[in-house]
Amino acid sequence: MYRIFCESYLNFIKTFSDDSYRLTIAKPLELIVDFNKYSKEKENESILYKKLCDLIYFMYNNISKFPKLKAFLWTLDARNVVYKNYNVSSLEELEEQTKLVNSFLKLAYWY
Numbered sequence: 001m002y003r004i005f006c007e008s009y010l011n012f013i014k015t016f017s018d019d020s021y022r023l024t025i026a027k028p029l030e031l032i033v034d035f036n037k038y039s040k041e042k043e044n045e046s047i048l049y050k051k052l053c054d055l056i057y058f059m060y061n062n063i064s065k066f067p068k069l070k071a072f073l074w075t076l077d078a079r080n081v082v083y084k085n086y087n088v089s090s091l092e093e094l095e096e097q098t099k100l101v102n103s104f105l106k107l108a109y110w111y
Helices: 002-014 021-033 035-044 047-060 069-078 091-105
Strands: none
Touching: 002 021, 002 069, 002 091, 021 035, 021 047, 021 091, 035 047, 047 069, 047 091, 069 091
């Protein structure tokens, strides 16, 4: 599940230009793909880290709507990716990010 996510994320970012709204929405997801960056951002409590925490918190609270997230969230737990609600993300961002993660897990960007 984690490998599918990582490869799908990399395929996804190759399909858009640097100033794309979709890439902006996906930015916090890069921390899941790169654990060195995750650790640095966590240590600094950066806005990117807080946005990822908000997203994971949102995903945990919406498993019933997106059942594929359950197994994926387990893989994040196993990698000690924590979540907390910092309230720095808008509901629109969280919904779009969750839909994107769900599409990754449904192999929409799997080549």
